[in-house]
Amino acid sequence: MSDEKKDFIREIIAADIASGKHTAPITRFPPEPNGYLHIGHAKAIGVNFGLARQYADLGARCHLRFDDTNPVKEDEEYVESIKKDIAWLGYEWGDHLYFASDYFEYFYECAVALIDKGLAYVDTQTSDLLKEQRGNVKVPGTLSPHRERSLVENLELFKKMREGGFPDGGAVLRAKIDMASGNMNMRDPVLYRVVHARHHHTGDAWCIYPMYDFAHPLEDAKEHITHSLCSLEFENHRPLYDWVVDNCPVPSKPRQIEFARLNIGFTVMSKRKFIQLVEEKHVGGWDDPRMSTLSGMRRRGYPPEAIRAFVEHVGLTKQNSLSDFALLEFEVRSYLNKIALRKMAVLDPVKVVVTNYPEGESEIVTVPNNPENEADGSRELVFSREFWIEREDFMVDAPKKFFRLKPGGAVRLRGAYIIQHTGHVLDDQGEVSEIHCEFIPNTIGQSAPEGVQCRTAIHWVSCAEGVDAEVRLYDRLFTEEIPDNAEGGYLGCLNPDSLQVITPAKVEPGLAAMAPGERCQFERMGYFCADSEDHTFEKPVFNRIVTLRDSWGAKD
RNA sequence: AGACCCAUGGUGUAAUCGGUAACACAGCUGAUUUUGAUUCAGUCAUUCAAGGUUCAAGUCCUUGUGGGUCUGCCA
Numbered sequence: 001m002s003d004e005k006k007d008f009i010r011e012i013i014a015a016d017i018a019s020g021k022h023t024a025p026i027t028r029f030p031p032e033p034n035g036y037l038h039i040g041h042a043k044a045i046g047v048n049f050g051l052a053r054q055y056a057d058l059g060a061r062c063h064l065r066f067d068d069t070n071p072v073k074e075d076e077e078y079v080e081s082i083k084k085d086i087a088w089l090g091y092e093w094g095d096h097l098y099f100a101s102d103y104f105e106y107f108y109e110c111a112v113a114l115i116d117k118g119l120a121y122v123d124t125q126t127s128d129l130l131k132e133q134r135g136n137v138k139v140p141g142t143l144s145p146h147r148e149r150s151l152v153e154n155l156e157l158f159k160k161m162r163e164g165g166f167p168d169g170g171a172v173l174r175a176k177i178d179m180a181s182g183n184m185n186m187r188d189p190v191l192y193r194v195v196h197a198r199h200h201h202t203g204d205a206w207c208i209y210p211m212y213d214f215a216h217p218l219e220d221a222k223e224h225i226t227h228s229l230c231s232l233e234f235e236n237h238r239p240l241y242d243w244v245v246d247n248c249p250v251p252s253k254p255r256q257i258e259f260a261r262l263n264i265g266f267t268v269m270s271k272r273k274f275i276q277l278v279e280e281k282h283v284g285g286w287d288d289p290r291m292s293t294l295s296g297m298r299r300r301g302y303p304p305e306a307i308r309a310f311v312e313h314v315g316l317t318k319q320n321s322l323s324d325f326a327l328l329e330f331e332v333r334s335y336l337n338k339i340a341l342r343k344m345a346v347l348d349p350v351k352v353v354v355t356n357y358p359e360g361e362s363e364i365v366t367v368p369n370n371p372e373n374e375a376d377g378s379r380e381l382v383f384s385r386e387f388w389i390e391r392e393d394f395m396v397d398a399p400k401k402f403f404r405l406k407p408g409g410a411v412r413l414r415g416a417y418i419i420q421h422t423g424h425v426l427d428d429q430g431e432v433s434e435i436h437c438e439f440i441p442n443t444i445g446q447s448a449p450e451g452v453q454c455r456t457a458i459h460w461v462s463c464a465e466g467v468d469a470e471v472r473l474y475d476r477l478f479t480e481e482i483p484d485n486a487e488g489g490y491l492g493c494l495n496p497d498s499l500q501v502i503t504p505a506k507v508e509p510g511l512a513a514m515a516p517g518e519r520c521q522f523e524r525m526g527y528f529c530a531d532s533e534d535h536t537f538e539k540p541v542f543n544r545i546v547t548l549r550d551s552w553g554a555k556d
Numbered sequence: 557a558g559a560c561c562c563a564u565g566g567u568g569u570a571a572u573c574g575g576u577a578a579c580a581c582a583g584c585u586g587a588u589u590u591u592g593a594u595u596c597a598g599u600c601a602u603u604c605a606a607g608g609u610u611c612a613a614g615u616c617c618u619u620g621u622g623g624g625u626c627u628g629c630c631a
Contacts, residue, residue: 007569032631070630127629136627137558172629182559184627193629212631235561236626258561260624265567313580315569317562320624324567327581337594344591372594403592412590445590457590 007316009257013051013227017058022226024058027051029086030067030100030219033078033200035271036286037085038293039307039328043262046311048229049091063223064093068101069215071199079200081286085294089304100219101201107210108162110218110248111173111191115154119247120191121147122157124171133179134187140180141187147176158192164207166194175214177243185240189213217241221250228254231261232318262314263322267292268477277477290477303339306331341369341376344414344459349388351463354419356438357385362464365444367415383416386463393458394435396424403455405435410448412457418443420452 016022027048031037037045052062064086068074086093114120123130123146135141149157161171173192181187191214196207210218220228228241234256241256268274269292277283277291287295297307309331314323362384370376389405398406405411410420419437427433440449448454 005569030631034631067631073630123629130629131627134627139627140557141627169629180557182557184559186559187627190629195629209629211629216631232561233625234631235624236559238560260562313568317569319562319569321568324581327568330581333593342591367590371591401592414590416590418590443590447590454590456592459591 005312005315008318009047009227009229009259009316010051010054012257013055016226017055024055024060024226025051026061026063026224026226027229028063028065028220028223028225030065030216031082032067032070032073033075033082034070034073035078035274036081036293036295038269038271038274038291039264039267039297040262040269041085042089042294042307043311043314044229044231045086045089045091046308047259047316049086049093050312051227053091061096062091062093063096063098063225065098065100065219065223066201067212067216067219068099068199068201069209069212071195071197071209074200076200081295085298088298089294089307096223098219098223099201100215101199103215103219103222104202104206104210106222107215107218110244110250111158111210111214112155113249114175114191114247115151115158115173117247118151119176120173121149121154121176122161122171123147123174124157124166127169130172130190134184135179137182137184143179144174144188147188161192161194161208162206164196168194168196170194173208175240175243177240183236183239185213185237186243189240213237213240214244217244217254217256218248218250220254220256221245221248221252224252225254226252228256230256230258232258232320233261234258258318259316260318260320262311263320264292264325264328265322267325283477292477301336302328302332303335306335309335338372339370342367342371344381344461346388346390346459346461346466348391349461350391350394350432350435352387352389352419352435352437352460354385354439355422355436359385361385365416381415382462382465383413384462384464387413387460388463388466389435389458389460391432394421394424394432396432404458405437410440410452410454412443412448412454413460414457416444416460417441418448418452418454 013022013025017024029045029048031041049062052060054060064083066079066082068079083097111120121144123144125133125144125146130144133142133144157171158173160166161173171194172190174188174190177186177188179187190211192208192210194207195209198204199206199209216228219225234241235258238256238258245253263269268277274286274291274293277288278286283290286293287299289296289300291297294307298304306328310328313327313331314321362382364380365383366378366380368374368376368378393411394405395402396407398404398409403411405419405421407421407424410418412418417439419439421435421437423436424432425434425436440452443449
């Protein structure tokens with residue numbers, strides 16, 4: 001990987017190294033274990049772990065830290081899935097795996113230190129009252145009647161909070177900053193709240209939990225993080241972040257830097273919607289191939305290399321942006337095109353009979369596994385009198401620009417002969433049930449003879465040799481109906497408001513020419529992959545990369 | 557009485573001390589092609605606006621305009 005791209009964050013880091021402020025950047029990826037990782041997280045992962053990789057020779061590193069300060073939302077299942085997805089993406093945290101919950105005692109000490117300095121107080125008013133006193137963006141807040149409690153009383157009450165002397169919501173610890181600040185985050189923010197809930201990591205050891213704004217800067221400082229990278233919506237939190245670092249006993253002073261999060265058009269990327277889709281069973285689970293979770297993309301066969309390249313391509317700025325999904329697809333195709341082994345498959349079969357090919361005879365044709373890479377070798381297929389082709393590869397009333405098989409026309413069978421249509425049979429419904437052709441001898445590896453027009457090659461599967469394979473068609477889920485003028489043939493649509501699946505993405509059985517016993521997953525928009533038990537892929541396999549956007553046949 | 561942030565082609569990003577708009581995706585044209593893919597060639601911007609400083613402004617200053625974030629005991 002070349003990490004030569006530069007951006008405003010890399011410039012800051014380069015300057016910090018040049019000035020001697022830091023010898024190497026130490027970053028962190030701090031997910032809350034309350035859901036699966038999605039493509040949006042890939043950006044933060046790529047940035048943080050990428051930076052550590054770039055400066056590895058200087059001693060840089062990236063910590064994986066679970067920001068588990070809210071027991072009611074978090075679960076062990078998620079920490080496992082998150083670890084797995086990061087590793088799959090190709091990054092490693094080594095020994096640097098941390099849990100914010102391991103610092104609970106430290107947070108508590110810091111809180112006591114703040115109280116000692118007269119910078120924090122226990123407020124026992126209701127949350128409604130606190131909200132009322134906070135004012136709004138135009139109106140300054142009013143002081144809490146508990147703001148001037150004595151040091152001793154605060155210490156006592158805070159201790160009582162820890163010991164379970166208050167019910168949920170009964171008391172909070174607040175920072176004493178500025179109730180008139182234009183920044184709402186500075187209006188005496190809550191530092192600790194009472195939550196009597198079992199924590200997935202610390203069990204019942206605690207009944208008070210620190211708020212993000214208090215815990216996060218302390219976590220960073222404790223781990224000697226140099227550059228704490230987060231998304232733009234935390235910009236207004238930075239003054240509070242700095243306040244905490246400045247007023248607590250910290251071993252180091254991290255710096256928070258914000259960057260724009262990843263947005264992709266028509267793509268579901270909110271945890272809330274993912275949870276709803278899973279719970280209401282619109283999908284099979286967090287790793288359903290239709291989902292834009294990392295585990296879903298893994299099952300669809302998106303290579304991690306492509307996701308990393310996509311993240312790199314999108315770049316790092318402070319501008320709110322909306323990327324095209326086409327950019328991700330481009331990276332997927334571009335990577336897959338180099339390494340994927342081609343197979344031929346027919347999903348909606350129509351039988352073809354080569355009338356001038358002797359019955360009972362057959363021959364072997366050799367087909368390259370990957371035209372882009374000779375080292376991938378070739379495979380042998382049996383060609384004989386009867387085989388299947390895709391129904392849509394033959395048209396009775398073909399438009400002028402249809403290059404595949406049509407009455408009187410010719411087409412190349414991929415890796416084999418050019419065949420010429422001589423006739424076809426219609427069933428009771430008027431559907432084509434069988435096509436009759438004649439093959440043109442000496443056209444394997446040879447161009448079409450004079451007078452024969454052959455513009456393309458189609459897939460075919462020998463009736464005798466082909467195997468049935470479990471084939472599933474998937475479409476991505478979209479946040480809304482794709483406008484007609486958008487390119488491609490989109491199927492699965494999702495209404496953003498009702499979260500109702502308007503057109504359920506297809507999941508259909510089919511027929512594929514795979515090696516006996518091999519399973520495959522056919523992904524409608526382009527390629528299909530061997531879908532192993534744990535949904536990981538050794539080597540992706542695909543046939544029509546052409547059709548990533550279903551352009552095959554979409555043109556007239 | 558609001559605070560903070562952002563502003564370059566359809567999209568995402570570039571542009572050293574201010575020096576005359578670059579790359580990729582998508583689109584469109586054409587060529588090649590045993591995947592309508594790939595590959596190759598061509599094509600697509602008066603840098604939000606108005607002033608100002610300057611020999612020179614996407615870059616600096618001013619004022620507007622547009623967009624984003626913030627009023628959880630979520631992160």
